[in-house]
Amino acid sequence: MNQLIEALAKTKLFKGLTIGEIEDLFKRSRPVLQKFARDEYVAHATETCDYLMLLLSGEVVTYMEDKEGKILQLEAIKSPDVLASAVLFSTDAVLPVDIVARTDCRILFIRKDKILDYCQRNEKFLKNLLCDMGDRLLFLAKKLHELTFGTLRSRIAKYIVQHAKEDEFILPVSKEELARFFAVPRPSVSRVFMQFEREGILIQNGRKIKILDRSSLEKLSEKLGDDYSYGEL
Amino acid sequence: MNQLIEALAKTKLFKGLTIGEIEDLFKRSRPVLQKFARDEYVAHATETCDYLMLLLSGEVVTYMEDKEGKILQLEAIKSPDVLASAVLFSTDAVLPVDIVARTDCRILFIRKDKILDYCQRNEKFLKNLLCDMGDRLLFLAKKLHELTFGTLRSRIAKYIVQHAKEDEFILPVSKEELARFFAVPRPSVSRVFMQFEREGILIQNGRKIKILDRSSLEKLSEKLGDDYSYGEL
Incomplete structure:
Protein backbone atom coordinates (compact mmCIF):
# COMPACT_ATOMS: atom_id res chain seq x y z
CA MET A 1 0.00 0.00 0.00
CA ASN A 2 2.84 2.43 0.75
CA GLN A 3 4.42 1.96 -2.65
CA LEU A 4 1.03 2.58 -4.17
CA ILE A 5 0.58 5.85 -2.33
CA GLU A 6 4.02 7.01 -3.33
CA ALA A 7 3.16 6.30 -6.96
CA LEU A 8 -0.08 8.24 -6.66
CA ALA A 9 1.62 11.19 -4.98
CA LYS A 10 3.40 11.76 -8.30
CA THR A 11 0.18 12.16 -10.31
CA LYS A 12 -1.47 15.47 -11.14
CA LEU A 13 -4.51 14.52 -9.10
CA PHE A 14 -2.54 14.30 -5.86
CA LYS A 15 -0.02 17.06 -6.57
CA GLY A 16 0.90 18.99 -3.43
CA LEU A 17 -0.87 16.53 -1.11
CA THR A 18 1.08 14.88 1.69
CA ILE A 19 1.29 11.11 2.03
CA GLY A 20 -0.87 11.54 5.15
CA GLU A 21 -3.62 13.30 3.19
CA ILE A 22 -3.66 10.58 0.53
CA GLU A 23 -3.85 7.92 3.25
CA ASP A 24 -6.74 9.84 4.76
CA LEU A 25 -8.64 9.76 1.44
CA PHE A 26 -8.02 6.03 1.16
CA LYS A 27 -9.13 5.31 4.71
CA ARG A 28 -12.38 7.18 4.12
CA SER A 29 -13.09 5.85 0.65
CA ARG A 30 -12.01 2.19 0.83
CA PRO A 31 -10.93 1.88 -2.80
CA VAL A 32 -11.06 -1.46 -4.62
CA LEU A 33 -8.02 -2.74 -6.52
CA GLN A 34 -8.60 -4.67 -9.75
CA LYS A 35 -6.15 -6.32 -12.14
CA PHE A 36 -6.56 -6.44 -15.92
CA ALA A 37 -4.65 -8.57 -18.39
CA ARG A 38 -3.19 -7.20 -21.60
CA ASP A 39 -5.91 -6.51 -24.25
CA GLU A 40 -8.69 -6.87 -21.71
CA TYR A 41 -11.48 -4.25 -21.70
CA VAL A 42 -11.33 -2.07 -18.60
CA ALA A 43 -14.60 -0.38 -19.58
CA HIS A 44 -16.83 -0.13 -22.64
CA ALA A 45 -18.14 3.03 -24.28
CA THR A 46 -21.74 3.85 -23.20
CA GLU A 47 -21.23 2.03 -19.88
CA THR A 48 -22.21 3.96 -16.79
CA CYS A 49 -19.24 5.08 -14.77
CA ASP A 50 -19.66 5.45 -10.98
CA TYR A 51 -16.06 5.13 -9.91
CA LEU A 52 -12.98 7.24 -10.31
CA MET A 53 -10.28 5.03 -11.81
CA LEU A 54 -6.64 5.40 -10.81
CA LEU A 55 -4.22 3.60 -13.09
CA LEU A 56 -1.50 2.33 -10.74
CA SER A 57 0.60 0.20 -13.07
CA GLY A 58 0.66 -0.58 -16.78
CA GLU A 59 -0.85 1.27 -19.71
CA VAL A 60 -4.32 1.66 -21.20
CA VAL A 61 -5.54 2.98 -24.53
CA THR A 62 -8.83 4.80 -25.19
CA TYR A 63 -10.74 4.30 -28.45
CA MET A 64 -13.81 5.49 -30.24
CA GLU A 65 -15.47 3.09 -32.64
CA ASP A 66 -18.32 3.53 -35.11
CA LYS A 67 -20.94 0.95 -36.07
CA GLU A 68 -18.88 -0.29 -38.99
CA GLY A 69 -15.86 -0.93 -36.78
CA LYS A 70 -13.81 2.06 -37.87
CA ILE A 71 -11.52 2.93 -34.97
CA LEU A 72 -10.05 6.18 -33.69
CA GLN A 73 -7.40 5.86 -31.02
CA LEU A 74 -7.66 8.83 -28.71
CA GLU A 75 -5.07 8.47 -26.03
CA ALA A 76 -2.48 6.12 -24.61
CA ILE A 77 -2.31 6.61 -20.85
CA LYS A 78 0.65 5.42 -18.78
CA SER A 79 0.53 4.78 -15.05
CA PRO A 80 0.25 6.46 -12.67
CA ASP A 81 -2.66 8.55 -13.92
CA VAL A 82 -6.38 9.11 -13.51
CA LEU A 83 -8.94 7.81 -16.05
CA ALA A 84 -12.27 9.31 -17.14
CA SER A 85 -12.30 11.93 -14.40
CA ALA A 86 -14.69 14.30 -16.15
CA VAL A 87 -17.27 11.80 -17.32
CA LEU A 88 -17.89 10.60 -13.78
CA PHE A 89 -19.67 13.80 -12.82
CA SER A 90 -21.61 14.41 -16.05
CA THR A 91 -25.41 14.13 -16.15
CA ASP A 92 -25.51 10.57 -17.48
CA ALA A 93 -22.00 9.54 -16.34
CA VAL A 94 -21.62 7.49 -19.52
CA LEU A 95 -18.20 6.73 -21.00
CA PRO A 96 -17.62 8.14 -24.52
CA VAL A 97 -14.73 5.72 -25.21
CA ASP A 98 -13.60 2.14 -24.81
CA ILE A 99 -10.76 1.71 -22.36
CA VAL A 100 -8.50 -1.25 -23.14
CA ALA A 101 -5.46 -2.52 -21.23
CA ARG A 102 -2.39 -2.22 -23.45
CA THR A 103 -0.28 -4.12 -20.93
CA ASP A 104 -1.18 -5.95 -17.74
CA CYS A 105 -2.35 -3.28 -15.36
CA ARG A 106 -3.75 -2.53 -11.93
CA ILE A 107 -6.53 -0.01 -11.40
CA LEU A 108 -7.90 1.41 -8.18
CA PHE A 109 -11.65 2.20 -8.13
CA ILE A 110 -12.97 4.91 -5.77
CA ARG A 111 -16.68 5.59 -5.42
CA LYS A 112 -17.90 8.91 -6.85
CA ASP A 113 -19.56 10.11 -3.64
CA LYS A 114 -16.30 9.60 -1.75
CA ILE A 115 -14.53 11.79 -4.28
CA LEU A 116 -17.11 14.56 -3.85
CA ASP A 117 -16.76 14.31 -0.11
CA TYR A 118 -12.99 14.59 -0.32
CA CYS A 119 -13.21 17.62 -2.64
CA GLN A 120 -14.92 19.48 0.14
CA ARG A 121 -12.39 18.41 2.75
CA ASN A 122 -9.27 19.18 0.75
CA GLU A 123 -8.94 22.28 -1.41
CA LYS A 124 -5.74 21.10 -3.11
CA PHE A 125 -7.47 17.90 -4.19
CA LEU A 126 -10.46 19.89 -5.47
CA LYS A 127 -8.18 22.16 -7.51
CA ASN A 128 -6.27 19.18 -8.93
CA LEU A 129 -9.46 17.38 -9.94
CA LEU A 130 -10.90 20.48 -11.63
CA CYS A 131 -7.55 20.99 -13.39
CA ASP A 132 -7.48 17.40 -14.64
CA MET A 133 -11.06 17.69 -15.95
CA GLY A 134 -10.25 20.96 -17.68
CA ASP A 135 -7.14 19.50 -19.30
CA ARG A 136 -9.13 16.52 -20.64
CA LEU A 137 -11.61 18.90 -22.19
CA LEU A 138 -8.84 20.89 -23.86
CA PHE A 139 -7.29 17.67 -25.12
CA LEU A 140 -10.57 16.82 -26.87
CA ALA A 141 -10.91 20.36 -28.20
CA LYS A 142 -7.46 20.07 -29.77
CA LYS A 143 -8.27 16.68 -31.28
CA LEU A 144 -11.40 18.23 -32.75
CA HIS A 145 -9.39 21.11 -34.17
CA GLU A 146 -6.94 18.71 -35.71
CA LEU A 147 -9.56 16.41 -37.23
CA THR A 148 -11.48 19.34 -38.65
CA PHE A 149 -8.65 21.35 -40.06
CA MET B 1 -30.40 41.98 -8.97
CA ASN B 2 -33.36 39.89 -7.85
CA GLN B 3 -34.48 39.20 -11.41
CA LEU B 4 -30.94 38.22 -12.21
CA ILE B 5 -30.78 35.72 -9.35
CA GLU B 6 -34.10 34.23 -10.36
CA ALA B 7 -32.77 33.74 -13.89
CA LEU B 8 -29.63 32.07 -12.55
CA ALA B 9 -31.60 29.80 -10.25
CA LYS B 10 -32.97 28.15 -13.41
CA THR B 11 -29.54 27.19 -14.74
CA LYS B 12 -27.86 23.83 -14.24
CA LEU B 13 -25.07 25.44 -12.25
CA PHE B 14 -27.43 26.66 -9.53
CA LYS B 15 -29.91 23.79 -9.61
CA GLY B 16 -31.23 22.96 -6.16
CA LEU B 17 -29.73 26.07 -4.57
CA THR B 18 -31.98 28.50 -2.71
CA ILE B 19 -32.15 32.18 -3.64
CA GLY B 20 -30.41 32.83 -0.30
CA GLU B 21 -27.49 30.57 -1.24
CA ILE B 22 -27.04 32.28 -4.61
CA GLU B 23 -27.14 35.69 -2.91
CA ASP B 24 -24.49 34.43 -0.50
CA LEU B 25 -22.19 33.48 -3.40
CA PHE B 26 -22.68 36.90 -4.97
CA LYS B 27 -22.01 38.74 -1.75
CA ARG B 28 -18.77 36.83 -1.29
CA SER B 29 -17.60 36.98 -4.89
CA ARG B 30 -18.63 40.47 -6.04
CA PRO B 31 -19.22 39.56 -9.68
CA VAL B 32 -18.80 42.13 -12.45
CA LEU B 33 -21.54 42.66 -15.04
CA GLN B 34 -20.53 43.44 -18.61
CA LYS B 35 -22.63 44.17 -21.70
CA PHE B 36 -21.74 43.06 -25.22
CA ALA B 37 -23.28 44.24 -28.48
CA ARG B 38 -24.35 41.84 -31.25
CA ASP B 39 -21.33 40.41 -33.17
CA GLU B 40 -18.89 41.62 -30.52
CA TYR B 41 -16.19 39.22 -29.32
CA VAL B 42 -16.76 38.15 -25.73
CA ALA B 43 -13.43 36.30 -25.69
CA HIS B 44 -10.84 35.12 -28.20
CA ALA B 45 -9.39 31.62 -28.52
CA THR B 46 -5.98 31.28 -26.79
CA GLU B 47 -6.87 34.08 -24.35
CA THR B 48 -6.33 33.28 -20.69
CA CYS B 49 -9.56 32.84 -18.82
CA ASP B 50 -9.61 33.72 -15.10
CA TYR B 51 -13.31 34.29 -14.64
CA LEU B 52 -16.37 32.10 -14.71
CA MET B 53 -18.82 33.64 -17.18
CA LEU B 54 -22.55 33.52 -16.57
CA LEU B 55 -24.63 34.44 -19.60
CA LEU B 56 -27.60 36.34 -18.15
CA SER B 57 -29.34 37.54 -21.28
CA GLY B 58 -28.92 37.07 -25.03
CA GLU B 59 -27.08 34.40 -26.99
CA VAL B 60 -23.46 33.64 -27.82
CA VAL B 61 -21.86 31.32 -30.37
CA THR B 62 -18.56 29.46 -29.98
CA TYR B 63 -16.25 28.91 -32.96
CA MET B 64 -13.00 27.25 -33.86
CA GLU B 65 -11.00 28.77 -36.70
CA ASP B 66 -7.88 27.59 -38.49
CA LYS B 67 -5.10 29.76 -39.89
CA GLU B 68 -6.72 29.93 -43.31
CA GLY B 69 -9.98 31.19 -41.85
CA LYS B 70 -11.96 27.97 -42.15
CA ILE B 71 -14.61 28.06 -39.43
CA LEU B 72 -16.31 25.37 -37.35
CA GLN B 73 -19.27 26.51 -35.30
CA LEU B 74 -19.36 24.49 -32.12
CA GLU B 75 -22.24 25.64 -30.04
CA ALA B 76 -24.95 28.26 -29.79
CA ILE B 77 -25.62 29.03 -26.12
CA LYS B 78 -28.78 30.76 -24.93
CA SER B 79 -29.13 32.57 -21.64
CA PRO B 80 -29.19 31.78 -18.84
CA ASP B 81 -26.19 29.46 -18.96
CA VAL B 82 -22.56 29.15 -17.93
CA LEU B 83 -19.66 29.60 -20.41
CA ALA B 84 -16.26 27.90 -20.50
CA SER B 85 -16.63 26.31 -17.08
CA ALA B 86 -14.09 23.54 -17.66
CA VAL B 87 -11.33 25.59 -19.26
CA LEU B 88 -11.15 27.89 -16.26
CA PHE B 89 -9.56 25.21 -14.10
CA SER B 90 -7.25 23.62 -16.68
CA THR B 91 -3.46 23.95 -16.39
CA ASP B 92 -3.12 26.88 -18.78
CA ALA B 93 -6.71 28.15 -18.49
CA VAL B 94 -6.64 29.03 -22.17
CA LEU B 95 -9.84 29.21 -24.24
CA PRO B 96 -10.01 26.70 -27.15
CA VAL B 97 -12.73 28.69 -28.95
CA ASP B 98 -13.82 32.19 -29.89
CA ILE B 99 -16.95 33.34 -28.09
CA VAL B 100 -19.02 35.85 -30.07
CA ALA B 101 -22.25 37.60 -29.08
CA ARG B 102 -25.02 36.53 -31.44
CA THR B 103 -27.39 39.10 -29.95
CA ASP B 104 -26.86 41.89 -27.44
CA CYS B 105 -26.06 40.16 -24.19
CA ARG B 106 -25.12 40.59 -20.55
CA ILE B 107 -22.48 38.45 -18.90
CA LEU B 108 -21.55 38.18 -15.24
CA PHE B 109 -17.86 37.54 -14.48
CA ILE B 110 -16.90 35.78 -11.22
CA ARG B 111 -13.27 35.34 -10.21
CA LYS B 112 -11.95 31.78 -10.31
CA ASP B 113 -10.73 31.70 -6.70
CA LYS B 114 -14.19 32.73 -5.49
CA ILE B 115 -15.67 29.80 -7.38
CA LEU B 116 -13.21 27.37 -5.76
CA ASP B 117 -14.03 28.82 -2.38
CA TYR B 118 -17.76 28.40 -2.95
CA CYS B 119 -17.31 24.79 -4.12
CA GLN B 120 -16.01 23.99 -0.68
CA ARG B 121 -18.82 25.78 1.09
CA ASN B 122 -21.68 24.34 -0.91
CA GLU B 123 -21.83 20.69 -1.97
CA LYS B 124 -24.75 21.19 -4.36
CA PHE B 125 -22.83 23.90 -6.18
CA LEU B 126 -19.75 21.67 -6.36
CA LYS B 127 -21.80 18.81 -7.84
CA ASN B 128 -23.45 21.13 -10.35
CA LEU B 129 -20.12 22.57 -11.48
CA LEU B 130 -18.56 19.11 -11.90
CA CYS B 131 -21.65 18.00 -13.80
CA ASP B 132 -21.51 20.98 -16.14
CA MET B 133 -17.81 20.36 -16.82
CA GLY B 134 -18.45 16.67 -17.50
CA ASP B 135 -21.30 17.47 -19.88
CA ARG B 136 -19.12 19.89 -21.85
CA LEU B 137 -16.50 17.19 -22.22
CA LEU B 138 -19.07 14.69 -23.48
CA PHE B 139 -20.40 17.29 -25.91
CA LEU B 140 -16.91 17.59 -27.40
CA ALA B 141 -16.49 13.81 -27.46
CA LYS B 142 -19.71 13.51 -29.47
CA LYS B 143 -18.63 16.23 -31.87
CA LEU B 144 -15.37 14.36 -32.33
CA HIS B 145 -17.24 11.12 -32.98
CA GLU B 146 -19.42 12.82 -35.53
CA LEU B 147 -16.57 14.54 -37.36
CA THR B 148 -14.52 11.37 -37.47
CA PHE B 149 -17.15 8.91 -38.49
Missing part, protein backbone atom coordinates in the same frame (compact mmCIF):
# COMPACT_ATOMS: atom_id res chain seq x y z
CA GLY A 150 -5.66 19.10 -40.51
CA THR A 151 -4.82 17.01 -43.51
CA LEU A 152 -3.12 13.69 -42.93
CA ARG A 153 0.05 15.08 -44.51
CA SER A 154 0.27 17.99 -42.12
CA ARG A 155 -0.61 15.80 -39.15
CA ILE A 156 2.14 13.30 -39.90
CA ALA A 157 4.59 16.14 -40.54
CA LYS A 158 3.74 17.61 -37.15
CA TYR A 159 4.10 14.22 -35.49
CA ILE A 160 7.57 13.76 -36.98
CA VAL A 161 8.72 17.29 -36.12
CA GLN A 162 7.65 16.80 -32.52
CA HIS A 163 9.25 13.40 -32.08
CA ALA A 164 12.51 13.85 -33.98
CA LYS A 165 15.00 15.54 -31.68
CA GLU A 166 17.80 14.51 -34.06
CA ASP A 167 17.51 14.25 -37.84
CA GLU A 168 17.97 10.48 -37.53
CA PHE A 169 15.44 8.92 -35.22
CA ILE A 170 13.24 5.88 -34.64
CA LEU A 171 9.45 6.29 -34.87
CA PRO A 172 8.19 5.49 -31.37
CA VAL A 173 5.21 3.54 -32.75
CA SER A 174 4.38 1.42 -35.78
CA LYS A 175 2.62 2.86 -38.82
CA GLU A 176 -0.39 0.79 -37.90
CA GLU A 177 -0.61 2.59 -34.56
CA LEU A 178 -0.19 5.92 -36.32
CA ALA A 179 -3.08 5.02 -38.61
CA ARG A 180 -5.30 4.26 -35.61
CA PHE A 181 -4.20 7.48 -33.96
CA PHE A 182 -5.25 9.48 -37.01
CA ALA A 183 -8.34 7.35 -37.73
CA VAL A 184 -7.28 6.57 -41.30
CA PRO A 185 -6.58 3.31 -43.15
CA ARG A 186 -3.06 1.91 -42.66
CA PRO A 187 -2.07 2.30 -46.37
CA SER A 188 -2.87 6.04 -46.24
CA VAL A 189 -0.12 6.50 -43.66
CA SER A 190 2.38 4.56 -45.76
CA ARG A 191 1.42 6.63 -48.78
CA VAL A 192 2.25 9.88 -46.98
CA PHE A 193 5.65 8.51 -45.92
CA MET A 194 6.35 7.40 -49.49
CA GLN A 195 5.35 10.84 -50.79
CA PHE A 196 7.72 12.46 -48.31
CA GLU A 197 10.46 10.13 -49.56
CA ARG A 198 9.78 10.96 -53.23
CA GLU A 199 9.82 14.68 -52.44
CA GLY A 200 13.23 14.36 -50.82
CA ILE A 201 11.88 15.28 -47.40
CA LEU A 202 13.04 12.11 -45.64
CA ILE A 203 14.38 8.58 -46.09
CA GLN A 204 12.66 5.74 -44.27
CA ASN A 205 13.69 2.21 -43.45
CA GLY A 206 10.95 0.60 -41.37
CA ARG A 207 10.68 2.74 -38.28
CA LYS A 208 14.07 4.33 -38.91
CA ILE A 209 13.65 7.82 -40.31
CA LYS A 210 16.28 10.23 -41.61
CA ILE A 211 15.03 13.78 -42.12
CA LEU A 212 16.57 15.56 -45.13
CA ASP A 213 14.38 18.65 -45.28
CA ARG A 214 13.09 19.66 -41.88
CA SER A 215 11.84 23.07 -43.00
CA SER A 216 9.29 21.48 -45.37
CA LEU A 217 7.97 19.37 -42.52
CA GLU A 218 7.79 22.42 -40.28
CA LYS A 219 5.95 24.42 -42.92
CA LEU A 220 3.41 21.62 -43.31
CA SER A 221 2.94 21.17 -39.61
CA GLU A 222 2.36 24.89 -39.08
CA LYS A 223 -0.97 24.50 -40.84
CA LEU A 224 -2.31 22.79 -37.74
CA GLY A 225 -1.82 25.88 -35.59
CA ASP A 226 0.85 26.60 -33.03
CA ASP A 227 -1.05 25.37 -30.04
CA TYR A 228 -1.51 21.81 -31.24
CA SER A 229 0.85 19.24 -29.81
CA TYR A 230 0.61 15.47 -29.76
CA GLY A 231 0.39 13.61 -26.51
CA GLU A 232 2.06 10.29 -25.89
CA LEU A 233 1.09 7.68 -28.44
CA GLY B 150 -20.02 10.79 -40.10
CA THR B 151 -20.30 11.73 -43.72
CA LEU B 152 -21.98 15.03 -44.48
CA ARG B 153 -24.93 13.10 -45.93
CA SER B 154 -25.55 11.15 -42.75
CA ARG B 155 -25.03 14.20 -40.59
CA ILE B 156 -27.61 16.25 -42.48
CA ALA B 157 -30.00 13.29 -42.47
CA LYS B 158 -29.67 13.05 -38.70
CA TYR B 159 -30.16 16.77 -38.32
CA ILE B 160 -33.40 16.62 -40.34
CA VAL B 161 -34.72 13.55 -38.51
CA GLN B 162 -34.15 15.23 -35.17
CA HIS B 163 -35.72 18.55 -36.09
CA ALA B 164 -38.70 17.41 -38.17
CA LYS B 165 -41.50 16.49 -35.78
CA GLU B 166 -43.94 16.60 -38.72
CA ASP B 167 -43.12 15.61 -42.30
CA GLU B 168 -43.55 19.25 -43.31
CA PHE B 169 -41.31 21.57 -41.34
CA ILE B 170 -39.16 24.68 -41.50
CA LEU B 171 -35.39 24.32 -41.07
CA PRO B 172 -34.58 26.27 -37.89
CA VAL B 173 -31.41 27.72 -39.44
CA SER B 174 -30.13 28.75 -42.86
CA LYS B 175 -28.00 26.44 -44.99
CA GLU B 176 -25.11 28.79 -44.40
CA GLU B 177 -25.39 28.20 -40.67
CA LEU B 178 -25.62 24.46 -41.28
CA ALA B 179 -22.42 24.64 -43.31
CA ARG B 180 -20.63 26.41 -40.46
CA PHE B 181 -22.01 23.88 -38.00
CA PHE B 182 -20.60 21.01 -40.07
CA ALA B 183 -17.39 22.87 -41.00
CA VAL B 184 -17.94 22.40 -44.75
CA PRO B 185 -18.33 24.84 -47.65
CA ARG B 186 -21.85 26.21 -48.13
CA PRO B 187 -22.33 24.60 -51.61
CA SER B 188 -21.63 21.15 -50.13
CA VAL B 189 -24.71 21.48 -47.92
CA SER B 190 -26.87 22.55 -50.88
CA ARG B 191 -25.54 19.62 -52.89
CA VAL B 192 -26.67 17.14 -50.25
CA PHE B 193 -30.15 18.68 -50.16
CA MET B 194 -30.34 18.53 -53.97
CA GLN B 195 -29.23 14.87 -53.92
CA PHE B 196 -31.96 14.12 -51.37
CA GLU B 197 -34.45 15.83 -53.66
CA ARG B 198 -33.31 13.86 -56.73
CA GLU B 199 -33.52 10.61 -54.79
CA GLY B 200 -37.13 11.36 -53.83
CA ILE B 201 -36.26 11.65 -50.13
CA LEU B 202 -37.58 15.19 -49.70
CA ILE B 203 -38.79 18.34 -51.47
CA GLN B 204 -37.27 21.68 -50.47
CA ASN B 205 -38.32 25.23 -51.01
CA GLY B 206 -35.85 27.51 -49.23
CA ARG B 207 -36.05 26.51 -45.59
CA LYS B 208 -39.39 24.73 -46.11
CA ILE B 209 -38.84 20.97 -46.22
CA LYS B 210 -41.31 18.20 -46.99
CA ILE B 211 -40.07 14.73 -46.14
CA LEU B 212 -41.21 12.02 -48.57
CA ASP B 213 -39.09 9.10 -47.40
CA ARG B 214 -38.31 9.31 -43.70
CA SER B 215 -36.98 5.76 -43.46
CA SER B 216 -34.10 6.53 -45.84
CA LEU B 217 -33.14 9.50 -43.71
CA GLU B 218 -33.32 7.36 -40.58
CA LYS B 219 -31.19 4.66 -42.14
CA LEU B 220 -28.55 7.24 -43.09
CA SER B 221 -28.62 8.89 -39.71
CA GLU B 222 -28.18 5.57 -37.91
CA LYS B 223 -24.64 5.45 -39.24
CA LEU B 224 -23.72 8.12 -36.73
CA GLY B 225 -24.59 5.89 -33.76
CA ASP B 226 -27.60 5.98 -31.46
CA ASP B 227 -26.07 8.15 -28.84
CA TYR B 228 -25.37 11.10 -31.06
CA SER B 229 -27.85 13.96 -30.89
CA TYR B 230 -27.52 17.55 -32.05
CA GLY B 231 -27.71 20.37 -29.59
CA GLU B 232 -29.34 23.69 -30.35
CA LEU B 233 -27.94 25.33 -33.42
